[in-house]
Amino acid sequence: MGRNDAKMDYETIYDLYGINKNQISKNEERRIRKNLTSWLKIYLQTCGYSEELSLYDLRKSEQDYFICYEIKEKMINTLPYAVSNNKIENKLKEYMRDSLVEGERYLKERNSVIERIKKRDYAGLKDSEQKKKQAYQEFCETWKYFFHTQPPTFESFLKRPNLSVYDYMKSKEFGIDVEDKVDKVTLNIILEVLKEKLGLEIDFEAIENCIIEASLNRYDGEFDVSFYDDEKFPLTFQEYWDEQIDGDKSEFSDEEIKAIENDYNKLRTFFINQNKYHYMFTNLKQFYKTK
Secondary structure: OOOOOOOOHHHHHHEEEEEEEEOOHHHHHHHHHHHHHHHHHHHHHOOOOOOOOOHOOHHHHHHHHHHHHOHHHHHOOOOOOOOOHHHHHHHHHHHHHHHHHHHHHHHHHHHHHHHHOOOOOOOOOOOHHHHHHHHHHHHHHHHHHHHHOOOOOOOHHHHHOOOOOOHHHHOHHHHOHHHHHHHHHHHHHHHHHHHHOOOOOOHHHHHHHHHHHHOOOOOOOOHHHHOOOOOOOOOOHHHHHHHOOOHHHHHOOOHHHHHHHHHHHHHHHHHHHHHHHHHHHHHHHHHHEEO
């Protein structure tokens, strides 16, 4: 597909639907292009995308779907002159077949890469020294192809000749946490899909600020904060006194009561903030919005 226009490749669409530009007027071509632009806008809306996007901004599979399926009936019903349906069908099938062949080629390459990186049992303990060295050379080539770093030594390789390069990737010895990376990529995919489909906008700054504030929420008094769950902390000073202070207020000086009250206020502030951040992290709507 050649990019000859800002919005889409009209020449490819003309070819697939049997339209010869030399056989139509300029007004007729403007009508066709206007229709295609309008249909693209509807398609973008249906997909939850911005109407400002061009067809080229979409994935190849989405471009092909638009050209071969989304506009097919509309194009056939509004052609400027008669074109054989069989001719159009054959053209579309051929176009999609070429796209599928390209997709299959990519999948075969991808599967080959996966097989290569997950290959195990390069060498056996009873193999000859020459065979072990050949196996190690193959292992090193695969390693360098993917990592571009120095592979394990021959001695290290011989200790675990059954391991694949992928096994080494997962090994903490080499500092590559595959599961963590998979989790991050998966999360990014989810975020991308939600952004495309729902117009999800996450306020990362608000999340970051909340985490920082929560980490700074500390109590520096003498009381053991683990004594209370957040929601069970006494709401009044008198309740706190009755539960924690041994003796009536009349037995304490004003200065001592003031010190106890100050400690209570620190504790109360700590638990109020704890509850606030707990609420924020369990009721997440304040951190995002959708369309």
